[in-house]
Amino acid sequence: MTETRGAAMRQAMPSRLPPQLIIAWLPTRDVASALRVSKDWRGSPEPIFKAIAGRHGLRLVDASWRETVRQYRSSLGDFSFVLTGHPTPLRLHTAARRDDVPAIQRLISEGVNVNHATPAGLTALHYAALRENLSALNALIAAGADLNAHNRILRTAAGGGTPLHVAANSTRARLSARYYCAARLIEAGANARLLNGDEQAPYQSQFPAHVPGPQEPSFFDFSDVGPHRFRKLLEDAFHAQR
Structure with missing residues (x-):
């Protein structure tokens, strides 16, 4: 048979x-x-x-x-x-980049793997952290996203490492918004002691400022979050998780 x-x-x-x-x-x-x-x-x-x-x-x-x-x-x-005819997993990444929570929830309910990764190892959670999309980040966390997914990008400036590394090193979003994404990841249980391809923990990042794209208006971030506060958040988590 x-x-x-x-x-x-x-x-x-x-x-x-x-x-x-x-x-x-x-x-x-x-x-x-x-x-x-x-x-x-x-x-x-x-x-x-x-x-x-x-x-x-x-x-x-x-x-x-x-x-x-x-x-x-x-x-x-x-x-x-x-x-x-099944939903393309890469649509989940697009929804995360757009901070489209209804699309994220719909795709996951239709069977898309919340931890689907690109050949470079990027998950939807990486993209949410890269773009300061806290709503998408929360939706993915609620769906069971891997908080410590490690991509295979080696250069920190290109978003290598875990979602925490990406939040710290992204130039695609305001530093203050990235800070709150990192704080949410830590609150949810992300490991702040993992090293990226450059053998750096998240707190050892450069915390670059946002670089507006050609079609994006420049702005000034009036929040009280700066590189020193961001570094302290990650360094405190690094030592607390020993």
Whole structure:
């Protein structure tokens, strides 16, 4: 019966599509079946993911074939939407950038993974922190977003590290608003002791000022939040979490 199911699955596969779309179209278990690899994957999944990775010429990342395949499939989110009609995970990132809480809540209710990451490891929570979007940040936290998701951007000025690092180093938003995003992350349990790709904790950031875009009017921040207060917030959390 298993072989019959496997044959039916192979016949049902859209063979005219390129392999990278097929793997996005099928759930991992069905891909494993289509590749005729072991069905005993629940207790030992690595051989399955290794076979899938080998089928697509992927290199091992983070010492896990499962993670290798997960990152590959994450990068194909747009194709998955085209083929299945499911909401594209990247729409969640767009909603976070726009501070669109209803869209965030709707997408999550429709099954989008709140921790979906781009190939660079950026989650919606990173984008909310980058843009000072406290409402989006709260909605994502309430949905169970990973407070310590670590992206693979190395330069601090480019937003590398955890959402706390991003809030401290962003130039896309007012420093005062980024401060309150960082304070909310810490209140929710974010780890202020994690290091980014430059081996810096969040309190070791430069806390740059906001740089308005070409279509954005300049403004003066009248709040009492400056780099020293922001640094103290993160440094206090760093020492308190020992």
